[in-house]
Amino acid sequence: EAQVTQNPRYLITVTGKKLTVTCSQNMNHEYMSWYRQDPGLGLRQIYYSMNVEVTDKGDVPEGYKVSRKEKRNFPLILESPSPNQTSLYFCASSLRTTTDTQYFGPGTRLTVL
């Protein structure tokens, strides 16, 4: 089944404790992206990747890192999480760019205490 998977689905952590949210797609897509959803703010793009080893900042990249060492995986790294990073995170992928249909993962609910 074609899908985007994210792990973990739920995570409660404490300020400053490094964490990684994994994202994997099995559709051989070149484009992958991370978003966060917050009440009243909608979805905001954190980082995106047009292909392996190519990553670019979205609208809200501060406090996040990403890497794209292989096509299928695009992990989101929070080196020193803070409470303002408490949010619902979505990973997405599409064939080449955002004009192609983006497929979203189920989301990761992160709480930083």
Added chain:
Amino acid sequence: DQQVKQNSPSLSVQEGRISILNCDYTNSMFDYFLWYKKYPAEGPTFLISISSIKDKNEDGRFTVFLNKSAKHLSLHIVPSQPGDSAVYFCAAMRNQGGKLIFGQGTELSVKP
């Protein structure tokens, strides 16, 4: 600075009637627009899109209208069904790049 705005946080419509969701943008360089639909506890799913060279795109019950001079787009759902109840996000981009700007979302409730 919110470049894409959905000024109505919620909309309630009777089943069978038309739902109209609105979206405004400020950046005249945007040349491609999309609508996504999101159910609770799920990721967004693509609904319909439109290029700036068009002013209308239709897919079944869903039609998107683009008014470039007003920097406004709207999504029409006819007829509305209870299963359409969800949060709808509009999004905009430029030059087939990777950056995508979303609006705040409008929660649509279709009552039987």
